[in-house]
Amino acid sequence: MLSRRERLLLSLIGGQWISNVYAAITWPSPVYDELEDLMLLTSGYGNRNFMAPLVPCTFAPNPGHSVAGGFLRVAFHDMAGANVAEGTDGLDASIGFELDSSIFLENTGPAFNNTLSFVSRFYSSRASMSDLLALAAYASVRACGGPAIPLKAGRIDATQAGTPGVPDPKDDIDKLNTEFARMGLTPEEGIQLVACGHTLGGVHSAEHPTIVPAGTTSLGVQDFDATNSTFDNSTLTMYLDSTTLNPLVVGPDVDSRSDLRLFNSDGNKTVSSMVDSYDSTCSVILAKMLDTVPASVTLTEVITAYPVKPANLALTISSADQLVFSGAIRFWTNKVSKSSVSSLQLVYKDRTGAPAGAIDASVALGDGTGFDDSFTFYGFNASIPTKTSISSFVVEVSLTSGSTVTYDNNGKGFPVQDTILSQNAYSSLAAADASGSQQATIIAAVRPGTEGEVNLTVNLINAMGVNNLPTISKIPTAMTKVCESLYYDFYSASFGVPAAAVNGTKYDLSAGGEYDSFKGLIGLQAQAARLPCGGGSSSTTSSATASSNSRTKLATSTITASYISTTNTIPIKHVKSTSSPFWSNFTTTKTTRVDQVKSTSSPIWSEWTISASSSEPVCPETTTSTNDSVSWVSGDHGSIPTSGVHGSISTSGSVPVAAVSSIPAGGSSSSSSPVSPAVATFTGTGNALTGSGIVGIFAAALGVLLLL
């Protein structure tokens, strides 16, 4: 029976694809998405490498101990404490707490530590150890030629040991059935589950010397059947034709013949009936085993491949008014082959939800495959205006047949939030210090006006401890604003990570109820790019031309300019030149001049100090231009006083003449007549921007101030 998604995919009407193709699940679904990737990307582009130790299925790091057999057995032992009536235990990774073999008698052998250790490499804030144990069981069956077990995500890890519950080979049939009933299994299902488990691996002399006496096999293990590295029904066919070597059927320890006791408890009816339907029976019963979880846990739906799945989406602030939207589209090629695709594009909406444009995503980055699925990744990297930005997109796939398929994520579009954005280019990860810690500095861009704190939460992976399980420490940190631009404010926070934990550590950013989550440290540079602080122009009220403009951002940046004003209004916040992509950030402070003589015709004279903030970049490191136009704006960049200006100032050079008066820098006037001299003098002290362009900027800025 086809799934809803498959039916829709195959809805070719008269050779035309229907326009909307629905995924079974709506993206994003964080926990589902992570396990989906780990499960489906097993080779080629985007390979998550979860299956590495299962290829081939015979792989055994310790002679006689197959990885596949261990993975399957550990999942059963973790689940076996389940009490479905009480809703406790089940597949919850409590096995990590249950390796004291004096209490948990059956948890012996290297498989437990090996399995937990391997899957812990993939442990994260989105992939619990219990989900990973379930995936390991799925993978072991699949890698050894068995069926695909319907796998769900969402298991939650226990924080303590459960109750011992693994059946013992010496248990009589009533006890075995009682234990299976506690796990929610009928006697028939109990038989099926054991028959599906005891096809991989075998019994080891080291752990069970009475069942497989030492020296009776070359590797110290007696396999369950002749094909111990193939998930197949031969364990049953050999049992039924009495050729089995299964030591739990024919071993010398008669009391420990639990498989024999179980299989013939119904006159071999169950095992006989499943010989021809081994794969399908095992798929169902193993899924039941993996889905046996504490009652408090809600699992997702069964994992299937998204027809279209975004990957590595990033919005990077490249300049004051441009964002770079980058990432990839993972396209499922099982149903629509790569060769039938001619192009992909993202048709996106702006941040108000209005149609905004299309982004080409036709560059094939590579092909990836899983056990049953194949994908092609298509990359994109496009500039979009920061002001209008993006809120969602759909993926339009043009086929060589001439038709187009639209993937719209169940009608919702693929959402893209732009409230808070992790900025990899401006973040950094230092080399390890003497203590082995690496310092990460994360930069977040946040839309101005976003309410509430801006927070970074580090999900630090603590290595496996005494309980054989890794843990996550959630470390919340308030981020500090470092500078502003027109459409984004930039925030920073730093934290240290042990070098060994850098791989798995993820961080989440949050502000105003929005999140940019599950961000990794891999790929961050030791030296971050300079922040693009400053805003963009909204309206220019005047401009002036500097005769030359050689700019170099130096370490300090204090520039003072004196003029006369009685207003307390902070006049200007930002100034930029047209040769610079960045706006310089002006801070203004007002000091009252003490050296002035107040005339009866003049209000109090005051001096303003205008300084370019030294905390943020003003211009590119070096930009040289001549006849550089300098402009400033009102509105977003500050308010320009419209009253309270004393007198008039005449400007010099190519700055537009403004009807203002001036005093010499540091000078004073006691005249009751209009102030003289008539030429404004602006001095630059320090070096935010050096060169004559400075004079142009300030002269122009003041010209407007006093003109209005």
Ligand code: HEM
């Ligand atoms: C009545 C229930 C069961 C009993 C008494 C039982 C007993 C055993 C014993 C004694 C071993 C040998 C362990 C060793 O020496 O390393 C073993 C191995 C194994 N069991 Fe079971 N088992 C039971 C149910 C299951 C179930 C339900 C599964 C999975 C669905 C399973 C999967 C395995 C696997 C894969 C191995 C091989 C492990 C390896 O080669 O490392 N068992 N079992």
